[in-house]
Ligand SMILES: Nc1ncnc2c1ncn2[C@@H]1O[C@H](COP(=O)(O)O)[C@@H](OP(=O)(O)O)[C@H]1O
């Protein structure tokens with residue numbers, strides 16, 4: 001198997017390639033820019049999702065083959081792979097934030113993660129409209145790549161809990177999540193589409209916390225695996241409210257429950273508060 005740095009080169013190049021394809025659909029310059037929006041389990045899917053999924057899978061498989069790696073993409077996923085955690089698995093979201101892509105808010109991203117033993121070891125998150133690409137390897141730090149080159153990134157530090165800015169989904173909102181948000185000590189809150197864009201805001205120190213709470217549906221492995229590593233390698237933390245780490249390729253593609261991503265400063269305190277507020281919600 002190629003070493004992780006060589007694989008990262010391939011993933012970065014593909015991240016930029018995928019970003020360019022998405023921009024051509026976003027700006028209407030693609031050969032046939034019709035998005036043909038369909039709904040799968042209440043979530044929109046466009047031609048751009050499908051085309052970019054094929055682009056990434058074809059290129060990865062042509063370069064890396066099927067012997068050492070398995071591949072999961074949001075658009076081709078049908079059922080769990082063999083749950084052999086020693087397997088190296090690519091987990092891909094060709095277009096994270098499809099609703100925002102359609103609404104043209106600019107907040108959409110490409111996620112490419114390599115997972116081993118249920119944890120991400122390599123990640124690329126590209127944000128096409130910002131012409132930015134974030135990448136990380138386990139233990140190697142997080143970098144932001146633009147046309148000017150690459151720079152290392154670190155999350156914010158030394159803030160008071162009340163001054164932290166929280167980012168949250170604009171389209172997946174429920175009464176329980178709204179109650180939680182109203183009762184947290186961090187009242188600087190903004191809704192942003194795409195998990196990749198929310199985590200990008202945290203590693204660029206424009207925000208400090210992201211909260212996800214599942215309802216009838218939950219975010220999936222491909223929504224979280226790449227953004228998680230981008231955050232943690234920049235010094236942040238990303239856990240369930242009970243403090244346990246997220247696990248990927250487990251057989252259930254859903255990431256149920258409450259998840260908190262932050263600059264790490266008040267991770268445990270905020271997780272405990274979130275659990276307490278949710279208990280209050282259910283006993284009202
Ligand atoms: N509670 C939830 N249920 C289902 N999907 C969720 C979810 N929260 C987030 N997601 C998924 O995470 C991505 C970003 O969501 P959001 O913009 O609301 O934060 C979307 O993926 P896709 O756009 O890749 O389908 C969305 O489907």
Ligand SMILES: [Mg+2]
Nearest residue numbers: 093096097223
């Ligand atoms: Mg997604």
